[in-house]
Amino acid sequence: xxxxxxxxxxxxxxxxxxxxxxxxxxxxxARQGYMAAISANMGPLAAMAxxxxxxxxxxxxxxxxxxxxxxxxxxxxxxxPDTAQGQVEGSHALPKLWDNLDDVRAKHEDFKVAAAAAPExxxxxQAQVGAVVQSLGGTCKACHDNYRAK
Amino acid sequence: MEPVRxxxxxxxxxxxxxxxxxxxxxxxxxxxxxxANMWLHFWCGYAVAGLLVFRLIWGFVGPEPARFRHFLTGPxxxxxxxxxxxxxxxxxxxxxxxxxxxxxxAMLLVxxxxxxxxxxxxxxxxxxxxxxxxQVSQATSRAAVGWHNLGAVLILALVxxxxxxxxxxxxxxxxxxxxxMLTGWKLVRRDD
Ligand code: HEM
Numbered sequence: 001x002x003x004x005x006x007x008x009x010x011x012x013x014x015x016x017x018x019x020x021x022x023x024x025x026x027x028x029x030a031r032q033g034y035m036a037a038i039s040a041n042m043g044p045l046a047a048m049a050x051x052x053x054x055x056x057x058x059x060x061x062x063x064x065x066x067x068x069x070x071x072x073x074x075x076x077x078x079x080x081p082d083t084a085q086g087q088v089e090g091s092h093a094l095p096k097l098w099d100n101l102d103d104v105r106a107k108h109e110d111f112k113v114a115a116a117a118a119p120e121x122x123x124x125x126q127a128q129v130g131a132v133v134q135s136l137g138g139t140c141k142a143c144h145d146n147y148r149a150k
Numbered sequence: 151m152e153p154v155r156x157x158x159x160x161x162x163x164x165x166x167x168x169x170x171x172x173x174x175x176x177x178x179x180x181x182x183x184x185x186a187n188m189w190l191h192f193w194c195g196y197a198v199a200g201l202l203v204f205r206l207i208w209g210f211v212g213p214e215p216a217r218f219r220h221f222l223t224g225p226x227x228x229x230x231x232x233x234x235x236x237x238x239x240x241x242x243x244x245x246x247x248x249x250x251x252x253x254x255x256a257m258l259l260v261x262x263x264x265x266x267x268x269x270x271x272x273x274x275x276x277x278x279x280x281x282x283x284x285q286v287s288q289a290t291s292r293a294a295v296g297w298h299n300l301g302a303v304l305i306l307a308l309v310x311x312x313x314x315x316x317x318x319x320x321x322x323x324x325x326x327x328x329x330x331m332l333t334g335w336k337l338v339r340r341d342d
Contacts, residue, residue: 035274039274039276042276043276045276046277133276133277134186134187134277137187137276137277137278138186138187140274140275141186141273141275141278142186144274144275149296150295150296150298150299150300
């Protein structure tokens with residue numbers, strides 16, 4: 001009996017989490033999907049910068065345009081309340097992110113500005129792509145260092 | 151028995167010690183506060199890796215005080231040393247004392263783990279990806295960022311402990327351990 005009770009207590013929070021309101025789940029999926037979409041376009045640019053893939057201006061501009069478009073998203077859309085680590089399973093966003101939304105917006109703005117410059121920036125050769133990847137990558141690091149759980 | 155001045159630490163070991171201190175501190179500070187592009191941090195880490203390899207070899211083939219078997223003793227000896235440790239007299243110990251040996255090994259192990267986790271880290275920024283991150287699974291390279299972060303805390307704690315104990319010897323036990331690591335010469339007593 002005691003065992004059953006203990007098991008019931010252990011399972012209850014898990015159930016609560018499983019039935020978590022789906023809006024929160026969707027918001028988390030959207031945020032991580034957003035990051036994945038950014039990465040999917042950063043990957044080919046980084047490979048070109050390193051020389052793992054031959055420089056191809058059309059391809060570089062294509063991915064840079066995608067990043068510029070992704071930069072237009074707003075922070076509010078992806079960082080909905082109640083989606084911090086500890087509030088929803090699978091989230092690696094630190095709770096302090098929501099206490100510093102102005103700073104988060106500024107850091108996202110840095111990414112947006114770097115991404116907006118990318119389509120022109122990547123033209124002209126491998127070295128150009130390298131410089132763009134550096135400036136974009138710096139904006140990922142600045143935000144992850146502060147607001148993403150290690 | 152009177153303590154005697156003896157050439158204890160060989161030049162290579164002393165060079166190792168100060169280079170390690172320099173590159174670990176440089177790597178640590180660059181990791182926390184350095185520029186967004188961490189290439190200098192990486193190279194400090196590689197320097198640490200090289201120094202660790204040297205120390206491993208030196209621990210087997212170097213002069214007596216540098217050898218692991220010389221300073222790695224059993225718990226009995228450690229306990230005996232720890233009991234007398236707070237007496238306000240210099241230890242005159244000819245090498246790493248039995249307790250200090252633990253701290254030496256702890257530092258070498260944590261630093262090795264730090265280099266290892268750094269090599270396979272992928273912090274998802276496309277500019278500071280560890281050179282071996284592609285050789286492990288994505289889950290591992292992501293987790294490695296967490297281990298590396300934890301390792302940084304452990305290293306800070308060990309360094310503070312290390313410096314704290316040196317100060318304890320200097321001002322409580324009135325024994326200067328820094329100068330011997332600079333010159334090689336130390337007052338020692340071998341009575342057991
Ligand atoms: C013993 C030598 C090393 C020390 C003391 C050290 C220390 C540090 C510290 C303090 C940080 C900042 C952690 C944080 O605040 O999140 C860091 C980050 C990092 N280190 Fe090292 N590190 C060492 C070796 C290496 C090596 C050999 C590599 C790879 C070749 C490496 C790659 C990285 C990377 C990629 C990061 C960024 C991870 C992040 O975003 O948190 N490190 N390191």
